[in-house]
Amino acid sequence: MLQEIKEMGSHALDIYDYLVAGIDPRLLSYPLMQSPIPMTLILLCYLFFVLYLGPRIMANRKPFQLKEAMIVYNFLLVGLSIYIVYEFMMSGWATTYTWRCDAIDTSNSPQALRMVQVAWLFWFSKIIELIDTIFFVLRKKHGQITFLHIFHHSFMPWTWWWGVGYAPGGMGSFHAMVNSSVHVIMYFYYGLAAAGPRFQKFLWWKKYMTAIQLTQFVLVSLHATQYYFMDSCDYQFPVILHLIWMYGTFFFVLFSNFWIQAYVKGKRLPKQSAKPCQNGTAVYTNGKHHEHGNGISHGATNGTSNGSAHHENGSAHMGKMKKA
Structure with missing residues (x-):
C-alpha cells in the first residue's frame, strides 16, 4: 500500500513537472510565473478570508465606509484597463492580426514580447481585482458575495495563469482584450457610484451594465466558434479556445439568469x-x-x-x- 502511494505521488510530480515545463520561457522572468503554487496559495487565502475569516472578524464590528479608497481603487483600474486594451491593440489586434486564425508569435521580436507583457498584465489585473470582494466583506455587503462573484474572481485567475503561461497571444487573447474593454466601463461606473449620492443622476445606465456583459460573452463565444468552421488553423493550443468557448457560454447563462431575476422579475432590485x-x-x-x-x-x-x-x-x- 505504501509503495502504491509513493508511485502515485511520483506520478503526480511527473505530471506537475511536465505541465510547468510547458510554460513559455519568455514569461519565467515575470512575477508569480515560475510555478502555479504561489498563485494557488493567493487564491486559497482569498477564499478563506472572504468565506470564513473576514465575516468572523466583521461579525461584531461596524462596517467600514472606505469611500475614498474605493474611488481611488476603481479609477486606477479604469486607467489600467485602458492601458491593457491599448497594448493588446498595438501588440497585434490593430496591427498584424486578422481577427480570425491568429497564431501565437513565439519569437523575441519587440511586438511579440509586447504581447507577452500585456498578457501577463491582464492576468495580474485579475489578482488585483480580488480586492473587490475584500471591500464587500469590510463593508458587510454580504448580499454581493454571490456564487457568480466568487467563481468569477477565483477560478478565472487560476485558469488564466495557465492560459497566459502556455499561450500569451494569438486568437486566444481576444477575450482578454474584450474583457478589459468592458472593465473600463464597469469600474468607471463603480467609481462614480462610490463617489456618493450627488453622482446618482449619472448612473441611469446601471441596468445596461449587465447587457454589456452579455454582449461580451456573445462576442467571445462567436470568435472562438469560428475555429470549428475553419478548414485549417495553425493556432498552437486549441484547448484554450475550447475553454474560452465554454466560459463564454457558461457566463452568458449565469448573467442571463441575473438579468431575468433583476430586471424582468425584479427580485434583486431594492x-x-x-x-x-x-x-x-x-x-x-x-x-x-x-x-x-x-x-x-x-x-x-x-x-x-x-x-x-x-x-x-x-x-x-x-x-x-x-x-x-
Whole structure:
C-alpha cells in the first residue's frame, strides 16, 4: 500500500513537472510565473478570508465606509484597463492580426514580447481585482458575495495563469482584450457610484451594465466558434479556445439568469417604498437605506417606540376623561 502511494505521488510530480515545463520561457522572468503554487496559495487565502475569516472578524464590528479608497481603487483600474486594451491593440489586434486564425508569435521580436507583457498584465489585473470582494466583506455587503462573484474572481485567475503561461497571444487573447474593454466601463461606473449620492443622476445606465456583459460573452463565444468552421488553423493550443468557448457560454447563462431575476422579475432590485412609521418617517427611502444597510433598525425602532408611547399616552388620557 505504501509503495502504491509513493508511485502515485511520483506520478503526480511527473505530471506537475511536465505541465510547468510547458510554460513559455519568455514569461519565467515575470512575477508569480515560475510555478502555479504561489498563485494557488493567493487564491486559497482569498477564499478563506472572504468565506470564513473576514465575516468572523466583521461579525461584531461596524462596517467600514472606505469611500475614498474605493474611488481611488476603481479609477486606477479604469486607467489600467485602458492601458491593457491599448497594448493588446498595438501588440497585434490593430496591427498584424486578422481577427480570425491568429497564431501565437513565439519569437523575441519587440511586438511579440509586447504581447507577452500585456498578457501577463491582464492576468495580474485579475489578482488585483480580488480586492473587490475584500471591500464587500469590510463593508458587510454580504448580499454581493454571490456564487457568480466568487467563481468569477477565483477560478478565472487560476485558469488564466495557465492560459497566459502556455499561450500569451494569438486568437486566444481576444477575450482578454474584450474583457478589459468592458472593465473600463464597469469600474468607471463603480467609481462614480462610490463617489456618493450627488453622482446618482449619472448612473441611469446601471441596468445596461449587465447587457454589456452579455454582449461580451456573445462576442467571445462567436470568435472562438469560428475555429470549428475553419478548414485549417495553425493556432498552437486549441484547448484554450475550447475553454474560452465554454466560459463564454457558461457566463452568458449565469448573467442571463441575473438579468431575468433583476430586471424582468425584479427580485434583486431594492424596494422603492414602504409604509411610514407612526412618526411619519419611512423606513425605506427609494431603497437607499436597504441598499446601504444604514438606519433601518434605528428607523423601525424609533418609529415603533414613538408610536407606542403616543398610543399609551392617549389611552391614559382617555381613562382619566372617563373617570371624570
